[in-house]
Amino acid sequence: MSTYVKTTADGRKVEVMGTAVYLAGKKETDRLIPVQEHPNRAAILNAVPNxxxxxxxxxxxAEEAAIAQTALEAAKAxxxxSPLGIAERIRTTQKNAIANRD
Structure with a gap:
C-alpha cells in the first residue's frame, strides 16, 4: 500500500510506502526533518519559501508533510x-542486555 504525497515539478511521484518516503519508486528517507532544524534552512527557504x-x-x-507523517506513523504502528516488529524489539532488548552484562 502506498500513500500519494505529491508530484514533483519534473513529474516524479512522491509516495510513502511502508515506513519510508519514495521518489519515483526509489527510497528517499524514512523520516521528515523540520526546515527550522535543517542545517541548510536558509538555502531551502530561499528556493522553496513555503x-x-x-x-x-x-x-x-505543511499539508504534504502532514500527509507523509500520518502515513509514516500508521506504517510504524x-x-x-506485527510479529516481525515484536521479534525485532525482543532481539534488540536481548542484544542490549548482553552488552550491558559484559
Missing amino acids: ATHMAGRLPLT AYDA
Whole structure:
C-alpha cells in the first residue's frame, strides 16, 4: 500500500510506502526533518519559501508533510504490532542486555 504525497515539478511521484518516503519508486528517507532544524534552512527557504519539512532532498509544504507523517506513523504502528516488529524489539532488548552484562 502506498500513500500519494505529491508530484514533483519534473513529474516524479512522491509516495510513502511502508515506513519510508519514495521518489519515483526509489527510497528517499524514512523520516521528515523540520526546515527550522535543517542545517541548510536558509538555502531551502530561499528556493522553496513555503517548505516546512524536508523528506531527504524533497521539500514539503505543511499539508504534504502532514500527509507523509500520518502515513509514516500508521506504517510504524502496524510494523510495531506485527510479529516481525515484536521479534525485532525482543532481539534488540536481548542484544542490549548482553552488552550491558559484559
